[in-house]
Amino acid sequence: MFDKILVVCVGNICRSPTAEHMLRARLPHKHVRSAGLATEKSGLAGNGIDAQAKSIAAQHGLMIEDHVATQISNDLVKWADLVLVMEQGHREQLARMYPEARGKTLLLGNWLGAKHEAKDIPDPYRKSDEAFIFVYELLEAAVDSWVNKLN
Numbered sequence: 001m002f003d004k005i006l007v008v009c010v011g012n013i014c015r016s017p018t019a020e021h022m023l024r025a026r027l028p029h030k031h032v033r034s035a036g037l038a039t040e041k042s043g044l045a046g047n048g049i050d051a052q053a054k055s056i057a058a059q060h061g062l063m064i065e066d067h068v069a070t071q072i073s074n075d076l077v078k079w080a081d082l083v084l085v086m087e088q089g090h091r092e093q094l095a096r097m098y099p100e101a102r103g104k105t106l107l108l109g110n111w112l113g114a115k116h117e118a119k120d121i122p123d124p125y126r127k128s129d130e131a132f133i134f135v136y137e138l139l140e141a142a143v144d145s146w147v148n149k150l151n
Helices: 015-026 051-059 074-079 088-097 099-104 129-150
Strands: 004-009 031-036 082-085 105-107
Touching: 004 015, 004 074, 004 088, 015 031, 015 051, 015 129, 031 074, 051 129, 082 088, 082 099, 088 099, 088 105, 099 105
Parallel strands: 004 031, 004 082, 082 105
Antiparallel strands: none
16 A cells, blocks of 8 residues: 655755665565755755765664755655655645645654654754664664554
């Protein structure tokens, strides 16, 4: 049912490309892409993955070489069967930008909290390696929970 998955964060250089590549590795039969809500506004469009995010991913055996930061678009939203965002605020912003996406947009951390409460995954951009490791581990747990639901 959910064959086309779009993963969204703000700049599309840390969280969403990492989650995209995790999902691709674990769900090779699905089509997974990523985008950012403010990639163009922040001047990050066309950039590769953040160096810290790339390094932490590589330390965990996840190689991300081919990423290009992409701005969210109507075409991407229409393409996706499921849109996974990092924070509740992203879900609200996406719904304002693309009201038709509301019903197919969920938090990547949907099953991470206690008693099945959704959990935001914070932005590690321009923070310490420890912050990136913490976020990587959250992303991995969140992706694993989605893989269990989507298989």
